[in-house]
Amino acid sequence: MMQLKINDLTFAYNKKEGNIVENFDLEVEKGEVVALVGASGSGKSTVLRLTAGLEIPDAGEIIISGQTAAAANKFKAAEKREVGMVFQDYALFPHLNVEKNIAFGIDHLDKDKREARVRELLKLVNLEGFEKRYPHQLSGGQQQRIALARTLAPGPEILLLDEPFSNLDAELKDKIRNELNEIIKEIGVTTILVSHDREDAEFMQARDILMN
Amino acid sequence: MQLLKNIKKGSPGWFLLTAVIIVLLLIPNFNIIINLFGEAGENWEHVKNYLLINYFQNSLILVLASGFLTAFLGAVLAWIIAAYDFPGRDFLSWGLILPLAIPPYIGAYVYQGMFSYTGVLQTFLRNSFELSLNQSYFDFMNLRGAIFIYTIFLFPYVFLMTKAFLAKQSASLLESSRLLGKSDSTIFLKIILPLSRGAVVAGSSLVMMEVLNDYGVVKYFGISTFTTAIFKSWFGMGDLATSVRLALMAMLVIFVLLFAEKMLRGGRKYSYSTSNIRPLSRRKLEGSKKIMAQLFSYGVFFFAFLLPTVQLIYWSFLSRGGELMETLYFGLTSFLTGGGAAVLILTGAVIVATTARMSSGFISNLLARITILGYSIPGAVIAVGILLFMLQLDQVFAFLQSGFGIEANIVLSSTLLMLIFAYTVRFMGIAFNSVNSGYEKIGENYFEAARTLGKGVTETFFKVDLPMLKPALMSGFLLVFIEIMKELPLTMILRPFNFDTLATKAFEYASDEMIYRAADLSLLLILFSAVAIYLITHRRKRREK
Numbered sequence: 032m033m034q035l036k037i038n039d040l041t042f043a044y045n046k047k048e049g050n051i052v053e054n055f056d057l058e059v060e061k062g063e064v065v066a067l068v069g070a071s072g073s074g075k076s077t078v079l080r081l082t083a084g085l086e087i088p089d090a091g092e093i094i095i096s097g098q099t100a101a102a103a104n105k106f107k108a109a110e111k112r113e114v115g116m117v118f119q120d121y122a123l124f125p126h127l128n129v130e131k132n133i134a135f136g137i138d139h140l141d142k143d144k145r146e147a148r149v150r151e152l153l154k155l156v157n158l159e160g161f162e163k164r165y166p167h168q169l170s171g172g173q174q175q176r177i178a179l180a181r182t183l184a185p186g187p188e189i190l191l192l193d194e195p196f197s198n199l200d201a202e203l204k205d206k207i208r209n210e211l212n213e214i215i216k217e218i219g220v221t222t223i224l225v226s227h228d229r230e231d232a233e234f235m236q237a238r239d240i241l242m243n
Numbered sequence: 244m245q246l247l248k249n250i251k252k253g254s255p256g257w258f259l260l261t262a263v264i265i266v267l268l269l270i271p272n273f274n275i276i277i278n279l280f281g282e283a284g285e286n287w288e289h290v291k292n293y294l295l296i297n298y299f300q301n302s303l304i305l306v307l308a309s310g311f312l313t314a315f316l317g318a319v320l321a322w323i324i325a326a327y328d329f330p331g332r333d334f335l336s337w338g339l340i341l342p343l344a345i346p347p348y349i350g351a352y353v354y355q356g357m358f359s360y361t362g363v364l365q366t367f368l369r370n371s372f373e374l375s376l377n378q379s380y381f382d383f384m385n386l387r388g389a390i391f392i393y394t395i396f397l398f399p400y401v402f403l404m405t406k407a408f409l410a411k412q413s414a415s416l417l418e419s420s421r422l423l424g425k426s427d428s429t430i431f432l433k434i435i436l437p438l439s440r441g442a443v444v445a446g447s448s449l450v451m452m453e454v455l456n457d458y459g460v461v462k463y464f465g466i467s468t469f470t471t472a473i474f475k476s477w478f479g480m481g482d483l484a485t486s487v488r489l490a491l492m493a494m495l496v497i498f499v500l501l502f503a504e505k506m507l508r509g510g511r512k513y514s515y516s517t518s519n520i521r522p523l524s525r526r527k528l529e530g531s532k533k534i535m536a537q538l539f540s541y542g543v544f545f546f547a548f549l550l551p552t553v554q555l556i557y558w559s560f561l562s563r564g565g566e567l568m569e570t571l572y573f574g575l576t577s578f579l580t581g582g583g584a585a586v587l588i589l590t591g592a593v594i595v596a597t598t599a600r601m602s603s604g605f606i607s608n609l610l611a612r613i614t615i616l617g618y619s620i621p622g623a624v625i626a627v628g629i630l631l632f633m634l635q636l637d638q639v640f641a642f643l644q645s646g647f648g649i650e651a652n653i654v655l656s657s658t659l660l661m662l663i664f665a666y667t668v669r670f671m672g673i674a675f676n677s678v679n680s681g682y683e684k685i686g687e688n689y690f691e692a693a694r695t696l697g698k699g700v701t702e703t704f705f706k707v708d709l710p711m712l713k714p715a716l717m718s719g720f721l722l723v724f725i726e727i728m729k730e731l732p733l734t735m736i737l738r739p740f741n742f743d744t745l746a747t748k749a750f751e752y753a754s755d756e757m758i759y760r761a762a763d764l765s766l767l768l769i770l771f772s773a774v775a776i777y778l779i780t781h782r783r784k785r786r787e788k
Contacts (some may be wrong), residue, residue: 083694110698122692124707185697
């Protein structure tokens with residue numbers, strides 16, 4: 032089944048500077064891992080932001096799980112798309128502890144279910160016992176895993192990863208890539224990641240798409 | 244199309260609320276412009292032929308001289324505090340902001356009282372040394388005196404802005420200049436001053452707006468400016484049409500100033516070739532340089548804060564605390580009015596700033612410009628605009644009431660509601676800037692993260708933005724609170740019958756030469772403002788640590 036279909040997508044932040052994304056097409060199968068690879072300014076992160084609903088396309092359409100998310104006269108707000116995104120700088124809410132960060136997107140569940148889900152995710156990212164810590168008390172790698180747990184908590188249809196390895200030093204990078212790969216394979220979520228390094232795509236056994 | 248795109252991305256509710264606030268902010272200004280085409284008042288011809296030149300001259304001299312002198316004093320002090328270390332430096336870094344706690348009109352009557360024939364200084368010289376001095380040396384009640392008062396009580400605006408700029412932005416430039424063997428005075432003149440020009444000009448243009456807005460000092464010293472003229476034609480002659488014309492003239496002066504500021508600031512834009520911004524490491528001063536730096540900065544602190552405050556305490560002591568209950572009563576009125584209005588203004592500012600953040604660059608720039616408009620226009624002008632608007636509304640109400648067979652009466656004019664509306668128009672810009680810089684510090688990622696986690700704009704605002712904005716909201720609240728506490732012209736024109744704040748009552752007593760009574764009220768007012776300043780600066784320091 033087709034999970035994401037992007038047709039003829041065009042977008043400019045500023046009309047004068049020209050289109051950053053132009054007539055872009057993409058099809059992603061359910062459970063597939065795709066990597067958008069390209070230099071900075073190639074529009075790869077912008078495709079993620081458009082998919083997430085953080086930007087409104089100038090033209091083209093985005094179809095998620097068979098439903099139109101964006102088209103000429105239609106725009107589905109970010110909060111209604113069931114698309115999760117891990118931001119480059121993680122964006123963990125500094126005023127909330129780990130537990131509350133992860134529970135942020137699932138506060139409609141009742142307490143028992145919510146707590147069970149938080150435990151489950153902490154186990155998945157291997158950070159049990161960190162519930163009461165605050166983001167500034169975590170290392171960079173730990174922050175990333177909590178951000179991943181938070182994004183996965185509501186069970187998104189698609190997982191978007193914006194430059195997941197850019198803030199990590201070389202030694203840590205291998206470890207994180209391994210862990211991330213395992214987690215994604217384990218839950219089988221459809222994933223699109225963005226990187227400037229083709230090696231990342233190979234490592235994640237992703238289908239890579241060159242952007243320029 | 245861009246607008247539609249914005250609304251889709253944000254939420255229509257926020258845009259709608261913002262639109263309402265913006266219309267309310269613009270109404271008083273439009274009212275003045277529209278009324279220009281109305282009939283001229285009976286006194287206009289006289290004012291135009293004989294007085295206008297004088298208003299122009301006095302206003303311009305005061306504005307330009309104070310602007311220039313505060314720029315100089317503020318920039319030099321900012322440099323001393325930002326670049327050097329000496330005993331007392333930590334205290335002075337916020338102590339030199341304290342003069343802002345003393346409204347210039349209070350400073351004016353304190354200095355006049357202190358140096359007059361029967362004041363402390365001359366009495367002391369006469370009684371101890373039998374010295375009788377030429378009175379004209381001690382005459383503060385002229386343009387020169389007013390410029391002195393504005394300079395020592397308003398320079399902190401320049402000091403604050405320049406210091407913030409120097410502390411954050413100049414480390415590597417300063418260090419490399421030092422390594423290239425330049426002396427500190429050369430560095431200050433050739434590197435620091437040109438670079439911080441933007442901050443200095445921004446600070447001194449705030450000063451100029453305050454000067455043009457001021458009513459108390461010029462009224463007390465008997466100098467005719469636009470503000471006093473607007474008062475005279477409205478209160479003295481009941482000629483609203485003439486005050487409207489004068490208000491328009493004053494607005495014209497402001498627009499010329501704003502344009503000049505833009506030219507001065509925007510002509511050249513420096514951008515930094517390094518993204519690595521470090522705080523400036525201060526050089527320890529020794530020997531004569533240390534003593535000179537201390538002498539100068541403590542000297543300014545002495546004349547701009549310590550001396551007037553001690554004099555007020557002495558007067559207050561002479562009055563044996565005066566009528567304590569009355570002082571406390573006006574203190575409470577001021578506190579409640581200021582606090583209540585500040586909460587309201589901040590709420591409005593948060594709504595507008597949140598919308599601005601969700602909007603494109605063009606719209607958010609426009610919103611920022613409109614909110615700051617009220618702060619750049621003198622209070623007396625805003626008062627006239629609001630008065631016109633409220634009178635029109637009351638006519639509508641009266642018409643409706645008579646339609647329902649109710650006896651017509653005044654609903655809005657001269658109520659506390661009208662005064663608070665006026666405060667909102669005038670101080671919205673200050674609150675907006677605080678909230679906006681708070682948002683800039685937070686960035687957009689948290690907002691976007693919350694959106695992708697399934698939260699709408701409003702839920703995100705309450706769960707993510709608001710808790711993170713808390714420090715910015717607190718300092719915005721305190722800034723607006725101080726301004727309202729000190730505010731004089733708006734309050735004088737628009738207050739309800741028998742309503743007084745510490746500011747209006749202190750000014751009234753001082754004008755009636757009841758200095759001792761004025762002293763009690765002034766001291767309480769200064770105490771409120773000084774505590775607020777302390778809270779702002781020390782919260783900031785704590786966060787930076």
